[in-house]
Amino acid sequence: MILCALRRVLARLKSELAIGVAAALTCSLVPAQAEEPVLNLYSARHYATDEALYSNFTRATGIRINRVDADDAGILARLKAEGSASAADVILLVDAARLWKGEVDQLFAPVKSSELEKAVPPHLRSQARPEGSLWFGLSTRARLIVYDKQKIQRTDVDSYEKLADPRLTGRLCVRSGSHPYNLSLFGAMMEHLGPAATETWLKGLVANMARSPKGGDTDQIKGVASGECGVALVNSYYLARILRSNTPEDKAIAERIGVVFPNQATTGTHMNIAGGAVARHAKHPENALKFLKYLVSAQAQTYFADGNNEWPVVKGLKLNNPALQAMGGANFKSEQLPVSVVGMNQVRVQQMLDRVGFR
Amino acid sequence: MRLFSGFRGLLTLLLVWPVLMVLAAWSQWDASSAQVLQALSQTVLPDYLWSSLLLCLGVGLGVISMGSVSAAAVSLFDFPGRKTLEWALLLPLAMPAYVVAYAYTDFLQYSGPLQTQLRQAFGWQGALWPDVRSLWGAAAVLSFSLYPYLYLLTRTALTERAPQLMEAARLLGLGLMQRILRVALPLARPAIAAGVALALMETLADFGVSSYFGVQTFTAGIYKSWLVMDNRWAAAQLSTVLLVLVGLMLWLEFRAQSRLRFVNARLRARTHESQPLPLQSWPALLALFLCLMPILLGFVAPLLIMLHALWQNSQTQAMPWPSFMDWTWNSLRLGGITALLAVACALLFAYGARVQPSRWRLLSAQLMGLGYAVPGVVIVVGLLWPVSWLQTHWPQSQAGYWLTATILGLVWAYLVRFIAVALQSVQSGYSRISTTTDETARLLGTHGWALFSRVHWPLLSRATAAALLLVWVDVMKELPATLVLRPFNTDTLAVVAYQLARDERLGEAALPSMALVLVGLLPVLLLSRALRQPR
Numbered sequence: 001m002i003l004c005a006l007r008r009v010l011a012r013l014k015s016e017l018a019i020g021v022a023a024a025l026t027c028s029l030v031p032a033q034a035e036e037p038v039l040n041l042y043s044a045r046h047y048a049t050d051e052a053l054y055s056n057f058t059r060a061t062g063i064r065i066n067r068v069d070a071d072d073a074g075i076l077a078r079l080k081a082e083g084s085a086s087a088a089d090v091i092l093l094v095d096a097a098r099l100w101k102g103e104v105d106q107l108f109a110p111v112k113s114s115e116l117e118k119a120v121p122p123h124l125r126s127q128a129r130p131e132g133s134l135w136f137g138l139s140t141r142a143r144l145i146v147y148d149k150q151k152i153q154r155t156d157v158d159s160y161e162k163l164a165d166p167r168l169t170g171r172l173c174v175r176s177g178s179h180p181y182n183l184s185l186f187g188a189m190m191e192h193l194g195p196a197a198t199e200t201w202l203k204g205l206v207a208n209m210a211r212s213p214k215g216g217d218t219d220q221i222k223g224v225a226s227g228e229c230g231v232a233l234v235n236s237y238y239l240a241r242i243l244r245s246n247t248p249e250d251k252a253i254a255e256r257i258g259v260v261f262p263n264q265a266t267t268g269t270h271m272n273i274a275g276g277a278v279a280r281h282a283k284h285p286e287n288a289l290k291f292l293k294y295l296v297s298a299q300a301q302t303y304f305a306d307g308n309n310e311w312p313v314v315k316g317l318k319l320n321n322p323a324l325q326a327m328g329g330a331n332f333k334s335e336q337l338p339v340s341v342v343g344m345n346q347v348r349v350q351q352m353l354d355r356v357g358f359r
Numbered sequence: 360m361r362l363f364s365g366f367r368g369l370l371t372l373l374l375v376w377p378v379l380m381v382l383a384a385w386s387q388w389d390a391s392s393a394q395v396l397q398a399l400s401q402t403v404l405p406d407y408l409w410s411s412l413l414l415c416l417g418v419g420l421g422v423i424s425m426g427s428v429s430a431a432a433v434s435l436f437d438f439p440g441r442k443t444l445e446w447a448l449l450l451p452l453a454m455p456a457y458v459v460a461y462a463y464t465d466f467l468q469y470s471g472p473l474q475t476q477l478r479q480a481f482g483w484q485g486a487l488w489p490d491v492r493s494l495w496g497a498a499a500v501l502s503f504s505l506y507p508y509l510y511l512l513t514r515t516a517l518t519e520r521a522p523q524l525m526e527a528a529r530l531l532g533l534g535l536m537q538r539i540l541r542v543a544l545p546l547a548r549p550a551i552a553a554g555v556a557l558a559l560m561e562t563l564a565d566f567g568v569s570s571y572f573g574v575q576t577f578t579a580g581i582y583k584s585w586l587v588m589d590n591r592w593a594a595a596q597l598s599t600v601l602l603v604l605v606g607l608m609l610w611l612e613f614r615a616q617s618r619l620r621f622v623n624a625r626l627r628a629r630t631h632e633s634q635p636l637p638l639q640s641w642p643a644l645l646a647l648f649l650c651l652m653p654i655l656l657g658f659v660a661p662l663l664i665m666l667h668a669l670w671q672n673s674q675t676q677a678m679p680w681p682s683f684m685d686w687t688w689n690s691l692r693l694g695g696i697t698a699l700l701a702v703a704c705a706l707l708f709a710y711g712a713r714v715q716p717s718r719w720r721l722l723s724a725q726l727m728g729l730g731y732a733v734p735g736v737v738i739v740v741g742l743l744w745p746v747s748w749l750q751t752h753w754p755q756s757q758a759g760y761w762l763t764a765t766i767l768g769l770v771w772a773y774l775v776r777f778i779a780v781a782l783q784s785v786q787s788g789y790s791r792i793s794t795t796t797d798e799t800a801r802l803l804g805t806h807g808w809a810l811f812s813r814v815h816w817p818l819l820s821r822a823t824a825a826a827l828l829l830v831w832v833d834v835m836k837e838l839p840a841t842l843v844l845r846p847f848n849t850d851t852l853a854v855v856a857y858q859l860a861r862d863e864r865l866g867e868a869a870l871p872s873m874a875l876v877l878v879g880l881l882p883v884l885l886l887s888r889a890l891r892q893p894r
Contacts, residue, residue, distance in 0.1 A: 040847060046862050047862060066847035068846070069858060070842045074739075077740065081762065082762070082763060083750040083759050084754050085757045086760075087763075087847070178583055178586075211490070214571075214573030218863040219470075226475060238863055247671070247675065346589070350588060351398045354403045359575055
């Protein structure tokens with residue numbers, strides 16, 4: 001009886017497969033044209049809240065969005081394999097190093113648009129070429145320092161460099177050094193300090209760790225609030241989420257911790273970006289450009305800030321995000337390095353981490 | 360017949376292709392991958408190897424103790440609750456290891472609810488117990504979610520023949536311990552070996568749990584070379600080391616199995632006289648306890664923790680029910696399609712190896728088995744490389760399109776990864792059918808397809824059902840290949856759970872995770888009942 005039911009389910013699945021193959025055949029033989037306008041999106045933005053962003057675009061333009069969400073490396077590998085057969089029109093990635101990598105691997109098409117160039121500051125997009133830019137930063141996140149107000153003086157942790165100070169021995173919590181957020185910060189530090197001093201600094205960080213690197217940024221914040229760690233390196237985006245939360249646990253965390261925008265007196269706080277590009281073999285390049293332009297529109301940019309706790313790249317917008325404002329709004333000094341340098345330094349940084357035993 | 364073997368050859372090639380590509384990675388040896396590998400081997404590689412070995416040791420001990428003890432308890436003895444435990448022991452199978460990891464970490468860590476409340480209540484200071492996020496924590500979590508493989512295979516082996524042999528041994532005057540050691544254990548050994556091999560291969564390929572726990576395994580090194588160093592050749596070259604390890608394991612297991620051919624020709628000899636031994640008072644309690652522990656720790660506790668997270672989350676946010684149905688359907692569909700194909704392939708290969716065992720067939724079965732231990736990402740690399748070559752040199756073929764715009768690429772990757780599971784199960788089924796059965800059938804004029812459909816198939820149906828179930832559930836839990844190769848707008852429960860967990864929204868990840876568990880339960884329950892029905 002049960003086996004019978006199972007057989008029926010299996011038979012249905014079998015016909016599903018047959019239909020799938022038949023549909024695929026027809027699709028590849030008959031090029032999809034003159035249907036409703038579509039945009040094929042590969043996105044490494046993994047935020048459930050982005051749904052509203054996409055549906056707003058579809059409402060405004062009538063262009064339907066087909067989407068695959070994956071991680072940055074997976075998207076790049078997939079693009080490479082698909083080559084000219086790729087269906088992707090727009091690619092969204094969440095790390096400067098990956099955007100740089102896509103540029104080097106020639107996966108993007110140059111875009112010349114005064115609207116985009118006006119909206120995105122030069123250090124937050126690819127180096128301009130005569131035929132245009134290859135990718136554009138769309139929003140930024142800061143790498144911040146969070147500390148336990150009961151145990152640590154703010155002045156002891158107001159720069160990235162001070163985190164390696166022996167005074168903080170056994171106090172520092174940080175996620176794996178190989179995570180893009182950390183690789184990006186360390187790559188920028190290498191640009192500021194030079195390789196030798198960066199390696200010494202990383203050694204200092206390892207010596208100060210309260211526990212071996214594990215968990216995500218939220219875990220580091222909780223670690224500080226629970227007293228397990230004294231100070232931690234965290235991404236602004238996760239911090240803002242806790243600061244905005246209404247649950248009693250999160251309110252207690254927000255109460256206990258202090259937040260520092262590091263290096264205000266020197267190089268500025270390190271920023272990473274989420275950005276977008278038009279795919280080199282885009283089948284709907286006009287729609288792709290429309291979408292990128294939509295993402296730098298005031299509506300989308302405020303959405304990045306208010307909906308997803310990121311800082312917009314477009315200046316002069318009025319933010320309505322209490323957490324970002326509580327952290328200092330947009331009034332802090334941010335690093336002005338071209339973000340692509342972190343991509344170039346990545347391999348050397350990882351080998352440095354392996355040498356100093358930073359997991 | 361020639362057409363048939365041609366087809367089989369082509370299929371073999373398709374299934375071992377990505378694994379061969381991994382081996383072929385050495386042809387891409389250049390200065391940059393040499394530099395990456397040299398730097399790794401001078402710094403972190405020895406540690407990676409060491410922690411991988413320790414992890415395997417921990418998981419091996421864990422799955423053997425939980426899986427074989429519980430399988431022996433429910434198939435050799437009778438005690439209150441046995442019938443329920445028989446299928447309940449399969450429940451953790453539906454629980455992806457990474458979900459168990461999320462649940463336990465959040466609950467047990469220093470800043471988690473349990474420690475915080477204990478500290479508040481009793482005024483204690485500091486960490487109250489060692490961190491779950493450690494090598495031994497990872498071994499425990501992986502053991503909980505992997506022991507059902509061993510349990511399922513061992514139980515199948517034992518229920519089919521052990522009771523009557525145990526009965527015979529008892530009549531011949533052997534004590535209980537002697538009967539277990541000299542009758543049940545040898546009967547179960549091929550199944551235990553197969554189960555351990557599956558569990559260890561899964562452990563070696565695991566990235567989800569060990570990366571979340573910050574355990575630096577060999578696989579972590581592979582991911583690092585690929586994702587951070589951006590050198591997929593170095594990653595593939597490192598994977599060959601993994602392949603050698605697994606090859607060694609498979610060979611040992613193969614030898615163990617080939618020395619053990621305890622086959623009972625009269626499979627249907629189970630009668631009322633040979634029932635499992637009834638247990639009373641404390642031995643019954645002990646058996647109950649031993650069987651309940653893995654279920655409680657591997658299923659009930661993580662489920663309760665997640666339910667709590669889900670409940671908390673539902674207070675603040677609306678649940679995305681409509682898209683939820685899509686995710687579920689996609690998971691079920693991909694799992695079902697792959698499971699059917701995998702079982703069909705496994706039967707094809709196992710039958711071939713049975714009727715015409717040749718060196719080549721044995722070797723290709725072993726090679727296919729390797730896919731299971733290769734981290735999903737490496738399979739993706741092995742799969743994408745030739746396709747991108749084809750796409751570049753013959754753009755009209757639209758090879759790149761076929762791979763990702765349809766489910767073909769994804770199902771291919773699943774098959775490469777999970778054919779081993781189906782093969783192991785079917786082959787261990789075959790190993791319990793005496794070769795004299797085949798000879799008798801042949802003497803009576805039954806050959807080819809009839810031999811398979813009238814003799815083997817009825818005897819293999821349980822092993823086939825087990826294979827179907829294992830692959831189905833495995834596919835639904837699979838992540839790396841699903842993430843990269845799926846067509847547009849086909850999110851699965853595993854993908855959504857992962858994306859939310861990656862975004863550190865464990866509360867929201869609880870809903871798809873729970874659904875993954877519940878949906879995974881469907882095939883588990885369906886098939887475990889089918890397994891129980893007397894033939």
